[in-house]
Amino acid sequence: MTCPCFFFLGQILMELCFCYASLWRIKLLQQGVCAKTVHMAHAYCSKTSKQEGKPQLGTWQGHCLHNVRDVDKRLSMEMKSKEFSTGIRPYLHSTAQAELSKNVHGIVDWSETQLFVTREISKLIGKSLDPAFAIRNMLHLLSEFLGLNRGRLFLFDAQKQRLVIRYSYGLDEEEIKRGVFRPGEGITGKVFQSGEVAIIQDIDTEPNYLARTVDRDTLPKGTISMFALPIIVNGTVRGVLAVNRFRGLHRPLSDDLVTVRLVAAQIAQLLRIEHLVNEQVERRTAALTVENRELKKALGKQAQHGGIIGESVASRAALRQITQVANTVATVLLLGESGTGKELFARALHMASDRRDAPFIKVNCGAIPENLFESELFGHEKGSFTGAHAAKPGRFEDADGGTLFLDEVGDLPLLLQVKLLRALQEQQIQRVGGRKEIPVNVRIVAATNRDLQQLVASGRFRLDLFYRLNVVPVKLPALRARAEDIPALARHFISLANDTFQRHATLTPGAMEQLIRFPWPGNIRQLQNIIERLVLLAEQPEIEAADVSRVLESERAVDAVLSSMTVAAGTNTVTRSVRTNQAVRGDEVEQIVSALTECGGNKSRAAQILGLTLRQLNYRIKVLQITLQS
């Protein structure tokens, strides 16, 4: 028989316990601990006591305190972290408050809570695609509202060949550090290896549970279950999501599994997006790093060599030659096809010489009308011819102390060749209409894309002038003879085009390969034009091999059309192919080509048909980059 005193004492103790637990609840609420958690812990304790029939003060109070203290300890830890107070805490606080206002004094309705958690998880993805924010909040929701605690996401570290914890909720730093598994090791490793879900009813009886991450003593007494789910991204297992579950929760295990599966699927989605973004960023960074390195290299060399890009043997030989003679007065004759960089070399020579602070004057001998040429070169006195209203110095005088660059010197009329020779020999000139000899100190650099020796042989160029100019001949190689220079030149032109058109284009290795393999006829300008076109047409920053193929294909088509035009010369059929790289000026090209065709390649007659002087025709041929190949 029970003593009434004992029964009475028991009632008092029970009341005291409720009061104690309520006080705890109030205290924790005052301290800012999440109200829902405290409420859940409290509800759990009340239920336990009811189920166990009569009050067992030590056991249920112990449960209650253990749960509340444990939650409190972990929340305090989280609350200390910056992230909690800036991102997660306000979010959970507001949702918990909302839930609390509905449910604070009633028995927890789990299906409603599950629905709420599911909704919140989906909302998280909409809020941010940042995996750190979304995943931590999901784990937080699982723990706070469903009691699925110590959520941890392991990801496979390919370098270490280990699964390591990347995101977690409710684990301290030591626990995170300990949570490392080899594939196949423990439950986590096995789920990773098999790609199958593991549901552990009781971790204490599971031989594969290694209790490595979470020390068993830190978990509540009683049965603890565990879910471990593979995270599958694009068909590959990338990691494992694990959570602990107290068996004491009064709802089916399968309900929680549904929610954890949803979280695993959302995490996989987030990682897929992260992977895609990282891949893009990595590709872009790698391309930019290569480009940066190349540009730095090119810049260094450019600064050294006056902007000349060229690593090939032929380019380096030409560079060596101009560097050697830069500081002398020796006349340099630059020989090379159109667009091989003759002007660039002439300028570099000037800049490398001690004349660099004096003028560099360029005269295009092929572009100046014959009747104006002498005055252009040597100047004129007032009234020396109609229209000479004032005295004007010529280009020789302009270049005094510096460099005079005579481009297309092979086009110089014979009469002027004599006068030029005289000026070179005597280092003095006479203006048109003037009597006075004017001394000039000019260094001559001449250039031509024509075969001067052949012109001498045919009587169109004076031999003595040829010797005078040909002191230091420098042969500039055509692009086809220096494929090694193409990558550096291409990058240089990409950078120029990016500056001009405000773009950020880069060439993929495949695109560069296409440019290297293209049979460039010789003109660097053609390479530059194509790169400019590629930069302008590019729909995305990376120019792919297919983009280059497309542009080169159209280039080939233009070449083919122009090459098929043959020119017959008299009764002897001389076949010449005509090419250009300026498709945009096709009409004019066609007119010139058909005039040349009609006249059997005779430029003087073609010029008459076109209403041009021979000099003008030669100039148009040059500007339009029409090359007559025998």
Ligand SMILES: Nc1ncnc2c1ncn2[C@@H]1O[C@H](COP(=O)(O)OP(=O)(O)OP(=O)(O)O)[C@@H](O)[C@H]1O
């Ligand atoms: N080695 C090089 N490095 C960098 N750019 C180059 C190089 N060679 C040529 N270029 C560029 O190619 C274009 C043509 O060069 P340039 O005008 O010097 O050739 P050119 O032989 O004088 O041509 P033309 O005979 O038609 O007058 C220019 O834009 C020039 O900057």
